[in-house]
Amino acid sequence: MGRQPCCDKLGVKRGPWTAEEDRKLINFILTNGHCCWRAVPKLAGLLRCGKSCRLRWTNYLRPDLKRGLLTDAEEQVVIDLHAKLGNRWSKIAAKLPGRTDNEIKNHWNTHIKKKLIKMGIDPVTHEPLDRTGSPATASQSVVTAESKSHEVTTQQRLQDDAREVSAGDGSSLPESSTNTTSTGGSSSSSSHDQDPLVKWLLEDDPPTGNEPWLSFAGNVDVDEFSSIADGPELPWDGATDWLLDYQDFGLGDSNLVDGYMVNSSNISKF
DNA sequence: AAGACACTCAACCGCTCAGCA
């Protein structure tokens, strides 16, 4: 009846990961990949549930992760994407190489949200908080004109979802049945279809790096990433300094293209 | 100096979805 727990709570360690646990998990995944996450902790000799291992790996241990605060350019992309997609953090993260949904979600809640509110912009609707006047005119620069033209209402988002689903199963929504709720929604939604950014967002393929809105990713972030180990601020704390030993992971520099792993004998298994 | 308060972010929880038998 009830949902089966992902693991029996007895004998399963919780809380912060130790360096030793990190080491075990990385060693295991790099040598074996992960056939199924539930089996990983047993095989790796960890007293954790598989879910916890997956989270630790995807959010913290993955070698292609960038760490540190989001750059202004990344922040801008997050704002734009959030205006279009709402709280679909995984979708947003998929378009930001080296960033995780958790990281973006946290950054949104702790930084961007406040920044937008301070600027008089509703972080949910991306519209000015005071709609009678125009107090946020100066702040509007945060949300680009391009993104503002595609602000996503709940209804639009539902329509996007429906379109996404219909695209997925090969069928398409009848044109007459969509985007008819309001003239504004209609034009906005149809422009979504035309919008290359939205098309790109809804694709599963990783970005090529040629997308104009990702230009920062190709020439700034990768440099930052590669220089991180040399810089004064390491991306991880001292407890995981040993991770630097894994920096190449047997993966040459050529394996990181625009933040994506493209030729890893180990990682490509995933 | 120390206690209170605020902030950050890693980790957890519970739900949904996809794949499979």
Next chain:
DNA sequence: CTGCTGAGCGGTTGAGTGTCT
């Protein structure tokens, strides 16, 4: 078609840390 299982996602929590008084 149905039920089960594993994986992924978004929301929430709480420990650790920083800042203020």
